[in-house]
Amino acid sequence: xxxxxxxxxxxxxxxxxxxxxxxxxxxxxxxxxxxxxxxxxxxxxxxxxxxxxxxxxxxxxxxxxxxxxxxxxxxxxxxxxxxxxxxxxxxxxxxxxxxxxxxxxxxxxxxxxxxxxxxxxxxxxxxxxxxxxxxxxxxxxxxxxxxxxxxxxxxxxxxxxxxxxxxxxxxxxxxxxxxxxxxxxxxxxxxxxxxxxxxxxxxxxxxxxxxxxxxxxxxxxxxxxxxxxxxxxxxxxxxxxxxxxxxxxxxxxxxxxxxxxxxxxxxxxxxxxxxxxxxxxxxxxxxxxxxxxxxxxxxxxxxxxxxxxxxxxxxxxxxxxxxxxxxxxxxxxxxxxxxxxxxxxxxxxxxxxxxxxxxxxxxx
Amino acid sequence: xxxxxxxxxxxxxxxxxxxxxxxxxxxxxxxxxxxxxxxxxxxxxxxxxxxxxxxxxxxxxxxxxxxxxxxxxxxxxxxxxxxxxxxxxxxxxxxxxxxxxxxxxxxxxxxxxxxxxxxxxxxxxxxxxxxxxxxxxxxxxxxxxxxxxxxxxxxxxxxxxxxxxxxxxxxxxxxxxxxxxxxxxxxxxxxxxxxxxxxxxxxxxxxxxxxxxxxxxxxxxxxxxxxxxxxxxxxxxxxxxxxxxxxxxxxxxxxxxxxxxxxxxxxxxxxxxxxxxxxxxxxxxxxxxxxxxxxxxxxxxxxxxxxxxxxxxxxxxxxxxxxxxxxxxxxxxxxxxxxxxxxxxxxxxxxxxxxxxxxxxxxxxxxxxxxxxxxxxxxxxxxxxxxxxxxxxxxxxxxxxxxxxxxxxxxxxxx
Numbered sequence: 001x002x003x004x005x006x007x008x009x010x011x012x013x014x015x016x017x018x019x020x021x022x023x024x025x026x027x028x029x030x031x032x033x034x035x036x037x038x039x040x041x042x043x044x045x046x047x048x049x050x051x052x053x054x055x056x057x058x059x060x061x062x063x064x065x066x067x068x069x070x071x072x073x074x075x076x077x078x079x080x081x082x083x084x085x086x087x088x089x090x091x092x093x094x095x096x097x098x099x100x101x102x103x104x105x106x107x108x109x110x111x112x113x114x115x116x117x118x119x120x121x122x123x124x125x126x127x128x129x130x131x132x133x134x135x136x137x138x139x140x141x142x143x144x145x146x147x148x149x150x151x152x153x154x155x156x157x158x159x160x161x162x163x164x165x166x167x168x169x170x171x172x173x174x175x176x177x178x179x180x181x182x183x184x185x186x187x188x189x190x191x192x193x194x195x196x197x198x199x200x201x202x203x204x205x206x207x208x209x210x211x212x213x214x215x216x217x218x219x220x221x222x223x224x225x226x227x228x229x230x231x232x233x234x235x236x237x238x239x240x241x242x243x244x245x246x247x248x249x250x251x252x253x254x255x256x257x258x259x260x261x262x263x264x265x266x267x268x269x270x271x272x273x274x275x276x277x278x279x280x281x282x283x284x285x286x287x288x289x290x291x292x293x294x295x296x297x298x299x300x301x302x303x304x305x306x307x308x309x310x311x312x313x314x315x316x317x318x319x320x321x322x323x324x325x326x327x328x329x330x331x332x333x334x335x336x337x338x339x340x341x342x343x344x345x346x347x348x349x350x351x352x353x354x355x356x357x358x359x360x361x362x363x364x
Numbered sequence: 365x366x367x368x369x370x371x372x373x374x375x376x377x378x379x380x381x382x383x384x385x386x387x388x389x390x391x392x393x394x395x396x397x398x399x400x401x402x403x404x405x406x407x408x409x410x411x412x413x414x415x416x417x418x419x420x421x422x423x424x425x426x427x428x429x430x431x432x433x434x435x436x437x438x439x440x441x442x443x444x445x446x447x448x449x450x451x452x453x454x455x456x457x458x459x460x461x462x463x464x465x466x467x468x469x470x471x472x473x474x475x476x477x478x479x480x481x482x483x484x485x486x487x488x489x490x491x492x493x494x495x496x497x498x499x500x501x502x503x504x505x506x507x508x509x510x511x512x513x514x515x516x517x518x519x520x521x522x523x524x525x526x527x528x529x530x531x532x533x534x535x536x537x538x539x540x541x542x543x544x545x546x547x548x549x550x551x552x553x554x555x556x557x558x559x560x561x562x563x564x565x566x567x568x569x570x571x572x573x574x575x576x577x578x579x580x581x582x583x584x585x586x587x588x589x590x591x592x593x594x595x596x597x598x599x600x601x602x603x604x605x606x607x608x609x610x611x612x613x614x615x616x617x618x619x620x621x622x623x624x625x626x627x628x629x630x631x632x633x634x635x636x637x638x639x640x641x642x643x644x645x646x647x648x649x650x651x652x653x654x655x656x657x658x659x660x661x662x663x664x665x666x667x668x669x670x671x672x673x674x675x676x677x678x679x680x681x682x683x684x685x686x687x688x689x690x691x692x693x694x695x696x697x698x699x700x701x702x703x704x705x706x707x708x709x710x711x712x713x714x715x716x717x718x719x720x721x722x723x724x725x726x727x728x729x730x731x732x733x734x735x736x737x738x739x740x741x742x743x744x745x746x747x748x749x750x751x752x753x754x755x756x757x758x759x760x761x762x763x764x765x766x767x768x769x770x771x772x773x774x775x776x777x778x779x
Contacts, residue, residue: 063439119657338466
């Protein structure tokens with residue numbers, strides 16, 4: 001372990017440089033079933049400079065070769081000497097499972113970042129609504145912790161949906177922050193009761209009826225949404241249906257989307273979507289469809305949003321079912337071994353885990 | 365049940381040195397017993413390491429009722445699995461060969477790692493334990509470029525085979541070779557007839573004009589006895605061993621596998637019409653001695669082989685039914701040998717393509733004749749057909765005790 005005896009002040013230190021320094025695990029803690037927080041530091045001359053809500057990419061040295069995994073930071077830059085990711089081991093996850101099995105205090109990991117635009121720092125507003133499902137809570141937690149440290153009177157609606165009560169991540173800490181932040185209103189919603197924890201709050205799935213109950217003045221708020229794709233599609237759909245100004249809506253998808261498909265209560269409306277951020281054109285040649293890929297979306301999500309069917313199964317880059325030919329353009333792909341190097345050389349991509357870096361033409 | 369007793373009775377009463385009774389070559393129930401007691405129990409040659417060049421390369425094979433897939437994993441190890449999805453049993457790999465990042469069942473996309481672990485099964489119930497549903501492994505051993513599998517629950521010890529054959533094969537570096545050509549033919553005859561025909565050259569003069577240009581018909585070369593009193597064989601072994609190539613005739617005590625090096629006729633070095641080499645490049649960078657002839661090795665029940673200075677020809681026998689057998693031939697050359705430059709494919713494959721076709725016709729005629737109600741076992745030539753006698757003895761010695769041990773009282777059928 002790094003010697004912690006040498007204490008320095010922030011002005012005597014330099015920001016972490018991902019090309020020069022690896023991370024060291026200084027803590028591993030359980031948050032909820034199959035959810036752990038890994039806390040990292042660099043060395044005693046380094047602090048972390050980032051926006052709350054940003055992500056890092058960890059390079060996990062698994063026996064099958066390095067795996068690149070992107071995780072949102074749950075820590076806050078208001079506490080700059082360490083960073084933390086809070087990760088859920090989904091069914092079939094390889095990277096996260098490897099972290100659970102191998103990362104212990106003292107382990108070293110190479111990392112890149114932090115990066116990303118999903119932050120209240122990029123979209124300052126008077127009032128916020130943070131709406132998340134499952135481990136989509138992590139960027140929200142980062143932002144809320146920052147607000148608690150730096151602007152505790154901020155008006156924040158905080159809604160988190162989980163399958164069961166005991167699966168709500170950070171529940172105790174959120175309740176604690178509720179006592180510190182006069183402008184924080186918390187709303188939780190679970191899908192099913194469990195014998196492990198009593199529940200007297202909202203039950204079911206978020207919909208047009210329940211959203212106003214959880215956040216009555218949602219129309220006045222800058223909305224940040226993070227969770228599995230079907231959840232985000234549903235939220236987006238209800239906001240659009242409610243006539244919400246979509247320039248005030250921001251979403252962040254998971255690095256590894258949940259495997260469970262949650263049927264969206266609303267079908268995606270016929271693309272009246274106002275582009276949220278820079279959108280990249282994707283042409284699906286066989287279907288003769290021209291689509292726009294919203295920042296952060298995968299090729300598969302864009303295909304679905306525009307009615308183009310690409311078969312998919314695991315949706316985390318493992319099974320290869322969504323392999324399609326890329327006729328032109330460039331993507332960044334973070335697969336889990338579901339595609340061979342020579343297939344990539346031949347121009348194939350896995351649609352579920354590829355995001356466009358330029359305009360694309362896809363054979364689909 | 366009755367077949368078991370009939371088979372045991374016929375084995376116990378068979379005449380040594382004579383061919384087998386008709387049902388051994390024709391009867392579907394006897395064939396089932398062959399499958400259960402020999403093919404599902406013994407080590408079987410499937411293919412070559414060089415057919416699985418990279419992680420993710422796979423080949424499939426059907427052994428009787430068992431579909432099997434062989435795949436090279438991320439660590440470079442070759443694994444064999446039952447090619448049947450643990451979901452509902454569908455075949456996972458349904459092509460002869462290919463490359464796959466993961467083994468994905470086409471039915472419901474259950475996704476397996478190349479080491480057989482189930483990685484992903486979409487939307488199964490909570491608490492579904494993936495670790496219980498990996499692909500079922502099949503025993504798999506790789507020796508000097510040859511991959512063998514064994515379907516038995518408890519595979520026989522492969523170590524004796526490895527210990528004997530490895531020194532002979534190693535210099536030829538077949539795991540670094542490439543397959544220049546392969547062919548599979550179906551012979552309408554029982555697998556034992558295919559072997560019996562292979563185990564003698566008594567038939568060569570009348571049937572194999574191309575092969576006979578270079579291959580000696582002497583029983584001391586093809587058979588299993590007398591080689592060590594043949595001065596020509598002794599001289600050849602001495603010469604090759606001096607060049608660092610293990611060559612002497614060696615046979616497993618149970619008779620299941622054998623290796624020996626034999627000279628070709630006159631100054632022939634390869635199986636071509638001229639006797640000249642078919643491939644400019646030597647097969648192995650480690651073997652360059654002059655006129656090393658052919659290294660012949662067999663392993664019952666699946667393979668016989670010829671390894672020459674410039675190429676190797678390997679054979680795989682797989683039974684399809686009581687009266688049909690698939691024979692797969694592969695021509696291996698140095699991995700850097702270029703077709704059309706270092707070798708002419710037609711010339712390389714000509715002799716054995718013709719020879720295989722001639723053997724097919726012989727075997728089919730043999731099978732045809734055995735169907736006659738008038739057929740009865742006939743005597744083998746001890747001089748020329750020692751190899752056949754040895755093969756039939758091996759078969760009787762292997763299947764007999766297994767028939768008797770299989771927990772069923774071997775009652776005589778009441779006539």
